[in-house]
Amino acid sequence: MASQREIRRRIGAVQNIKQITRAFQFVAASKLKRAQDSTLAARPYSERIDEVLADLAAVLTGEDHPLLSKRPEVKRLIILITTDRGLAGPLNTNTIRFAAREITDHKGDLAVVTVGRKGRDAMRRARVPVEAHFAGFGDRPSFADILPLARLVSDDYRAGTYDRVDIVYSHFVSTLSQRPTMDPLLPVQPAEDTEGIPGRQFIFEPNPATVLDQLLPRYVATRIYQAVLEAKASEESSRMVAMKNATDSAEELIDDYTLAYNKVRQANITREMIEIATGAQAR
Amino acid sequence: MPLKLEIVTPERLAYSDDVDAVTLPGSEGQLGVLPHHAPLITTLGAGELTIRKGGTEEHFAVFGGFLQVRPDRVVVMAETADLASEIDLERAQDARREAERALETGYHEGADLSSARAALQQALTRIRIAERRHREGPRRRG
Numbered sequence: 413m414a415s416q417r418e419i420r421r422r423i424g425a426v427q428n429i430k431q432i433t434r435a436f437q438f439v440a441a442s443k444l445k446r447a448q449d450s451t452l453a454a455r456p457y458s459e460r461i462d463e464v465l466a467d468l469a470a471v472l473t474g475e476d477h478p479l480l481s482k483r484p485e486v487k488r489l490i491i492l493i494t495t496d497r498g499l500a501g502p503l504n505t506n507t508i509r510f511a512a513r514e515i516t517d518h519k520g521d522l523a524v525v526t527v528g529r530k531g532r533d534a535m536r537r538a539r540v541p542v543e544a545h546f547a548g549f550g551d552r553p554s555f556a557d558i559l560p561l562a563r564l565v566s567d568d569y570r571a572g573t574y575d576r577v578d579i580v581y582s583h584f585v586s587t588l589s590q591r592p593t594m595d596p597l598l599p600v601q602p603a604e605d606t607e608g609i610p611g612r613q614f615i616f617e618p619n620p621a622t623v624l625d626q627l628l629p630r631y632v633a634t635r636i637y638q639a640v641l642e643a644k645a646s647e648e649s650s651r652m653v654a655m656k657n658a659t660d661s662a663e664e665l666i667d668d669y670t671l672a673y674n675k676v677r678q679a680n681i682t683r684e685m686i687e688i689a690t691g692a693q694a695r
Numbered sequence: 696m697p698l699k700l701e702i703v704t705p706e707r708l709a710y711s712d713d714v715d716a717v718t719l720p721g722s723e724g725q726l727g728v729l730p731h732h733a734p735l736i737t738t739l740g741a742g743e744l745t746i747r748k749g750g751t752e753e754h755f756a757v758f759g760g761f762l763q764v765r766p767d768r769v770v771v772m773a774e775t776a777d778l779a780s781e782i783d784l785e786r787a788q789d790a791r792r793e794a795e796r797a798l799e800t801g802y803h804e805g806a807d808l809s810s811a812r813a814a815l816q817q818a819l820t821r822i823r824i825a826e827r828r829h830r831e832g833p834r835r836r837g
Binding site for chain 1: 701703704705706707708721722723733734735736737738760761763765770772
């Protein structure tokens with residue numbers, strides 16, 4: 413059995429780890445709160461844009477804008493959203509595995525655009541062509557951050573570089589559950605025009621085509637922004653849970669080591685007493 | 696009949712309340728909306744949005760985006776919307792200087808010149824509205 417000093421050293425080491433994981437846990441918890449708030453705050457805009465798009469779709473058809481036109485799905489692009497940093501439990505593994513299945517199932521050409529370092533590294537290892545990489549957008553992704561990404565995919569779709577664009581990210585179900593999800597991004601599929609006034613009754617100024625032309629890029633950006641925010645909330649909650657588990661494990665380990673330490677200490681005392689007793693007898 | 700006004704930006708819900716009337720900068724010119732307005736969808740320009748409610752007025756600097764009008768509801772989907780009293784004049788001045796410099800030198804960090812032009816327009820709108828409406832002095836950005 414290890415010496416008393418050795419066990420004490422180990423307890424100290426585990427205690428240090430525990431302090432760090434606990435700190436991580438609390439940081440993740442407060443970031444999670446913020447991420448959830450921004451996800452909720454961004455929702456009204458996205459809902460309203462959906463409504464206007466549905467109104468527009470009632471008066472326009474797929475031929476009216478290149479971002480609406482469906483084409484045979486030969487070349488696909490997947491936007492893969494992962495985290496920059498690790499220590500987030502099984503989150504990235506799950507998202508990447510989900511994307512990998514989609515990638516291997518597709519027979520034609522396929523490329524990815526990655527957001528977050530973990531996804532890029534995995535795609536490089538798997539030799540999937542990475543069209544572009546965007547470093548994660550920090551703790552507080554702003555709408556302006558994702559505009560270059562939105563413009564890139566919209567332009568490529570218009571140019572015919574891709575016939576279909578999907579976005580793979582981790583959907584935030586709850587603090588304990590995040591689900592890898594794939595949402596179709598392009599071609600844009602407007603929702604049914606069911607809410608409020610039918611689209612035909614609206615006056616469009618200057619005309620429907622101009623409004624649509626300005627709206628579609630915003631719509632694409634909004635969809636990406638929503639996915640980025642969801643992924644952010646998933647990251648923080650997954651990290652929080654992982655760090656909580658690590659803290660609990662550290663506590664268990666400390667208990668085990670303390671027990672071992674006490675046993676060794678007791679054994680040492682007993683041995684010393686026997687030694688003293690035998691020493692006294694011998695005299 | 697009350698008119699429900701919602702101002703949303705990609706990042707937040709900036710305003711939501713019943714109002715008497717609202718004037719705002721449409722891309723085709725200044726636009727006034729009262730209850731029972733005909734259904735309308737249009738694009739927005741940059742400028743001042745004025746909310747009239749029970750004899751008081753509130754002012755927002757709005758920039759770009761869309762407007763959806765129904766007889767009982769107005770939704771402003773702006774790229775940015777700042778309450779006039781919350782505009783940070785110094786920050787807006789900084790943004791203006793930076794955008795002007797970008798246009799002069801022909802170089803704008805990470806983006807093309809059209810975005811510098813847009814940034815300049817946005818900064819000028821903010822400054823104009825803030826200077827006209829500031830009463831309590833500059834405060835933090837909303």
